[in-house]
Amino acid sequence: MAATLLDAVSAVLVLVLVALGLAVVFGMMRVINMAHGELVMSGAFTVVWLQGWHVPFWGCVIAAAVVVGFFGWMIEWVLVRHTRDRPLDTILATWGLSLVLKQAIVLLFGPGSHSVPLPLDAMVGLGALNYPAYRLVVMAIAAVVIAGTYLFLRCTNRGLATRAVMARPATAELLGFNTDRTYSATFAAGAALAGLAGALVAPLVSVDPQMGLGYLVPAFLAILVGGAGALGGVLAGGSAVGASTSLLGALWSPVTVQIVVFGLAVVVIRLRPQGLMRE
């Protein structure tokens, strides 16, 4: 029972980490990044690739965030910037990108799945319960990164500028803010969060070219349920979707769970179209 609860918390934190990158980019730039799941996958494959070169796991994690972040910066520069005023075009462009990324990974690593060895084998005793230490570490890192993102937006000048650009880009530009630069930094940060999430989950899942969709869909649901405008919304949506998926998963088969969670999300969206956290 306690293990099930911890699993749920862990699922929530990883989902919020993934949804955060998606939500920041959407909330700020009104860009729906269909390739976000493939950025998660790229993070995981960065770990697979670097481990082939015997890079220590934690080095791989940092590299994954940096590499995927840089990759996001390029995507914004090459693709998103030119279609930003046309939401449908950004959806198509990023969807096309997701297909390209998947194919590139198939070409480089083959279509099969890879596994990354657990960097921490130990179990931690929590009262009567033994829980894998690595999962606890992932939860702690996710919590710290989520809190860090919140503090950055709330308490720093750059965060204040980011919120201003999000609310009124033209006015922010008028006051002297380079909104283009804010946009590319935001997109890069969202990608880095995805890459980090992918790297962290790599030892826990099977790493394959199709894994992206499994992250994109719940992250979308989380944002729809919670609302993308505020970080609180992403937290609420991620908790609702992540916890219900994980808890119901202990009872039913994955397909049933997905149908039920999707149905629940539809009900919530009907009842609160503005998202859980909006007044």
Added chain:
Amino acid sequence: MTAPALELVDITAGYGGGVVLNGLNLTLAAGSVTALLGRNGAGKTTLCRICAGLLSPTRGTVRISGTALNDRASHTFARHGVGLVPQGREVFGRLSVEENLRLGAIGKNMTADLVAAYRWFPSLEVLRNRAAGSLSGGEQQMLAIARTLMGAPRLLVLDEPSEGLAPVVTRVLAARLREIAAEAGLTVLLVEQDLELIQALASTCCFLADGGIAETVPVASIGMDFDLVRRHLAL
């Protein structure tokens, strides 16, 4: 001799296919205060947007303190000393008054102390922690002006600052703006309908009609000459 704060040379601009400004010329000497009048839809806001780089003219040259800034992004104009207080105020409604002011002080890393702003507009200090969206129209206008002033502009462009304000508030605003402009040696372009505010602040008055500056007169001369105003504004 110092370069004019603003030079618009042969400016043509519009939206889509429609031309709003057509071969417009306007020069503002450094330190001057100029009013711009014109009927609704004449293109006053369009002209302000060009001064601040929010809209690029299809033809002509925009010079700020002698530097041509055509086709540069708006933030570059801000860094060259242009401060536009837009029509409709455009405060950041969910941010506090203080955060709005800090955003104006970007050139000083947003750490400039806000004492000056509160000295100019004491009523803002009481409201410092309120969400800007919850302020009254007049308070928002003062906030929008103070926010722009925090960036220490050399050319201040005000697009209808008295719009929606009670006459008594407009009078207070006029007094404040006169002090500030004199104190900071600002060049001011004041787009206004309110003759009282124009007379309190400006020395020269330009009339915008048919896409260009139709007439430029000293403000003193329009004191009694309502015919002139009526002719241009077709009141």
